[in-house]
Amino acid sequence: MFDNLIPVVLSINGSQQEARVGPLETLADVLRDKLGLTGTNIMCNEGECGSCTVLIDGKPMLSCLLLAIECEHKDILTIEGLADPVSGELHPIQKTFIELSGMQCGICTPGMILNAKALLDENPSPTEDQVREALAGNLCRCGNYKRIAECVLAAAEIMKGGGNG
Amino acid sequence: MLPPKTEYLIPKTIQDACSLAKKYEGDARIIAGGTDLLMLLKRKVALPRYLIDIRGIPSQDYISHEGKDGLRIGALTTIHAIVISPLIQERFSILAQAASSLGSLQVRQRATIGGNLCHAAPSAETAPPLLALEAIVKVRGTDGERTIAIENFLIGPGQTTLKPDEILMEIQIPNPSPRSSGTYLKHTLRKALDLAIVGVAVHVTMNGDVLSDVKIALGAVAPTPLRTREAEEILRGKKPSQDLLDKAGRCAAGECSPINDVRSSADYRTKMIKVLVPRAIAQAVELTKRS
Numbered sequence: 001m002f003d004n005l006i007p008v009v010l011s012i013n014g015s016q017q018e019a020r021v022g023p024l025e026t027l028a029d030v031l032r033d034k035l036g037l038t039g040t041n042i043m044c045n046e047g048e049c050g051s052c053t054v055l056i057d058g059k060p061m062l063s064c065l066l067l068a069i070e071c072e073h074k075d076i077l078t079i080e081g082l083a084d085p086v087s088g089e090l091h092p093i094q095k096t097f098i099e100l101s102g103m104q105c106g107i108c109t110p111g112m113i114l115n116a117k118a119l120l121d122e123n124p125s126p127t128e129d130q131v132r133e134a135l136a137g138n139l140c141r142c143g144n145y146k147r148i149a150e151c152v153l154a155a156a157e158i159m160k161g162g163g164n165g
Numbered sequence: 166m167l168p169p170k171t172e173y174l175i176p177k178t179i180q181d182a183c184s185l186a187k188k189y190e191g192d193a194r195i196i197a198g199g200t201d202l203l204m205l206l207k208r209k210v211a212l213p214r215y216l217i218d219i220r221g222i223p224s225q226d227y228i229s230h231e232g233k234d235g236l237r238i239g240a241l242t243t244i245h246a247i248v249i250s251p252l253i254q255e256r257f258s259i260l261a262q263a264a265s266s267l268g269s270l271q272v273r274q275r276a277t278i279g280g281n282l283c284h285a286a287p288s289a290e291t292a293p294p295l296l297a298l299e300a301i302v303k304v305r306g307t308d309g310e311r312t313i314a315i316e317n318f319l320i321g322p323g324q325t326t327l328k329p330d331e332i333l334m335e336i337q338i339p340n341p342s343p344r345s346s347g348t349y350l351k352h353t354l355r356k357a358l359d360l361a362i363v364g365v366a367v368h369v370t371m372n373g374d375v376l377s378d379v380k381i382a383l384g385a386v387a388p389t390p391l392r393t394r395e396a397e398e399i400l401r402g403k404k405p406s407q408d409l410l411d412k413a414g415r416c417a418a419g420e421c422s423p424i425n426d427v428r429s430s431a432d433y434r435t436k437m438i439k440v441l442v443p444r445a446i447a448q449a450v451e452l453t454k455r456s
Contacts, residue, residue, distance in 0.1 A: 004170045023173040048358050059274040065203045136357035137269020
């Protein structure tokens with residue numbers, strides 16, 4: 001199997017990362033197993049839960065349904081890339097998730113936060129219904145949906161007030 | 166058992182893609198968005214020696230209106246692009262409605278309309294509206310191009326009439342008649358990430374208060390999405406009274422062959438067809454009054 005590995009260069013969180021990947025290896029597996037970026041969680045591994053959501057050129061996509069080899073020449077944002085790279089200051093959505101209990105077990109959280117970022121980047125003033133609709137592809141087995149929506153709405157307020165984004 | 170070595174090929178033109186598909190016939194899979202194919206790969210239902218990635222082929226991702234020749238959608242157009250297209254929302258709205266209920270936002274950002282049709286699930290979300298709009302597909306093979314009506318394209322669960330060297334290129338949708346409108350209803354348990362228990366697409370044209378034309382297409386209730394033409398006949402040329410709509414609903418249910426599966430029973434699906442077809446038609450008729 002090893003002679004079938006293909007060298008790729010992936011642009012992740014603003015930096016170029018090299019990896020040798022099999023043609024059928026998913027981006028989720030490569031992020032976690034080869035690049036040490038374990039913030040992206042794999043839950044169902046079938047595209048049915050949204051936990052593995054990353055942003056590809058700003059669009060939320062399921063990394064368990066992307067082949068790593070297809071992701072060259074794209075800008076990939078994982079949860080590790082959300083905080084300010086210099087100061088380490090958390091993104092407003094990360095802050096509100098902490099302060100307003102957006103997490104219980106945390107498995108859905110990276111996917112939720114990244115999908116929420118994509119939403120707020122496109123629609124800075126969503127209603128709660130719009131938040132829930134945008135995040136409908138992210139399942140939370142702890143049932144924390146109400147708080148998650150509140151966190152996203154609170155983050156939207158911070159971001160409109162000129163916070164880190 | 167180790168998986169076979171798989172080669173990943175990136176043709177730059179459709180002709181190259183067709184040639185590769187012909188050369189590796191039986192051993193290759195086309196990959197576009199990959200949201201369906203990766204499921205097959207993960208479950209090892211598909212073990213191709215060659216993956217032919219067609220997303221690099223330029224100019225296959227477009228939505229354009231050709232005047233009297235209707236709408237043209239490139240096969241690599243994402244489902245999300247279809248959802249947000251003002252042109253499709255306004256003039257071909259049942260397609261936008263169905264597209265917005267496909268999978269989840271994350272899936273729609275990646276999945277393509279060509280892939281949805283070629284995967285040919287009995288519940289393929291874009292199929293009922295395309296059937297109701299009498300769309301045709303254009304495909305290209307090593308011998309040239311041809312067009313196929315959607316209902317002749319989808320011939321069984323997971324089966325299309327594509328030859329091994331053919332690739333779907335474009336979906337062509339004729340302009341709807343004036344005073345026509347449509348509704349897509351997806352009966353499902355969840356807000357997202359669920360297939361239809363029953364998918365109903367109807368397109369109606371009114372002449373005064375008479376239904377001058379009706380098209381009814383259902384998904385997830387037969388081996389392929391299908392038009393229920395006998396139900397349409399009951400309604401054509403008549404006023405849409407509730408009794409008549411209910412009769413059409415019962416007739417439509419009789420034209421289907423739903424199965425028991427993890428989502429629902431055949432019996433429940435049959436009952437829902439009888440509820441949702443009349444409801445969809447009534448809604449579509451109402452919409453024609455507003456447009």
